[in-house]
Amino acid sequence: MTTFCLDTVLQAEILPSLPAVAVKVLALDPDLAAAELARVIAQDAPLSARILKAANSPLYAPASPVGNIKRAIILLGNRQVRTLSLAFSLVPLQNARLDFTRFWQHSLATAVGTRRLLKLMSPRQVEEGFTAGLLADIGAILLAGAQAERYAEVLTRREAAASLDEAEHAVFGFDHTALGLAAxxxxxxxxxxxxVIEHHRDPRGFNGSGDLSLLVGAVHLAGLAAEFLHGDHPEHGKGGFERAAGDVPALKEIAFDSFVQEVDEEAREISTWMGIHQPPERSIAELLEEANKKLVAISSEYEEVIEWIYRTQVDLIRRPEK
Structure with missing residues (x-):
């Protein structure tokens, strides 16, 4: 079933907004010479412009302005350009039934957060971290774009308290992680x-190399920060981030409040050249206050449950046997 759906998603008829040039780029050898990759990308003026904007952005901080695609590819690397080409081509994707804006807001915040975390956790993976965070949930946009009507049912099920993965399995028999990994x-x-695609939602089951574990862990943490900024439950993002970050020695001194503020500011700046609409600015202080109140309430409920369990156990111990 997964293979069938993947084939459906990749059909040009299903995703008419995915330019032919992006499809060509994805079909090329990842180790192709920069000149040949540049020749293909140059066939799409909007894509070329976005690659150049990326190369000249503070993300990559070139020593001098990058004026052509070939130099941009040399600066960014073939593999980075291939993945960015896909992201830039998917961002404009629209559907009458679904709004993908929030998905890209979350993905961009994840990308920015991943990059910032890797500066502390694994500096040599910083550049790879941005595209990894941006495309970590690519399966969701592919699945929603190809099966909009059925994916609307997924979102309805999720509103009824099912997790996204559970809702996708109920409708499709698989989830967006499986589809994203196959693609x-x-x-x-x-x-x-x-x-990252396979394990970022729950990195505990990943047994890869040290570098890969750090990359997966950084995307996981950044995703929690993005949940705080753009999700329905900011308290889950804040609480999850602080618990997980506490187990990472390189992040012992990180302050969640200032971290999410910096991520939000940088994501808003990058969104202008990526073509990602950002919601009206909301005070991070207000978000933090809302999240903290909910976390206190959750903690109180937890303590009440623990107290009830304790009283029940005491009563059982004291109750005389008949």
Whole structure:
């Protein structure tokens, strides 16, 4: 079933907004010479412009302005350009039934957060971290784009308290992680991105190398920060981030409040050249206050449950046997 759906998603008829040039780029050898990759990308003026904007952005901080695609590819690397080409081509994707804006807001915040965390956790993976965070949940946009009517049912089920994965399994028999991983393998994405797509939601089951574990962990943490900024339950993002970050030695001194503020500001700046609409600015202080109140309430409920269990156990111990 997964293979069938993947084939459906990748049909040009299903995703008419995915330019032919992006499809060509994905079909190329990841180790193709920069000149040949540049020749293909140059056939799409909007894509070329976005690649150049990325190369000249503070993300990559070139020593001098990058004026052509070939130099941009040399600066960013073939594999980075291939994955960015896919992201840039998917961002404009629209559907009458679904609004993908929030998905990209969350993904961009995850990308920015991943990059910032890797500066502390694994500096040599910083650049790879941005695209890994951006495309970690690519399966969701592919599945929603190909099966909009059925995916609307997924979202309805999720509103009824089912998790996203459970809702997708109920409707399709598989989830967006499986689809994203299958697509990434077909497009010959690098090992790090494959690991991120498969394990970033729950990195505890990942047993890869040290570098890959750090990359997957960084995307997981950044996703929690993005949940705080753009999700329905900011308290889950804040609480989850602080618990998980506390187990990472390199992040012992990180302050969640200032971290999410910096992520939000940088994501808003990057969104202008990525074409991602951002919601009206909301005070991070207000979000933090809302999350903290809910976390206190959750903690109080937990303590009440623990107290009830304790009283029940005491009563059982004291109750005389008949």
């Amino acid at each position: 990434a393998r077909r497009w010959r994405f690098p090992e790090g991105l494959l690991a």
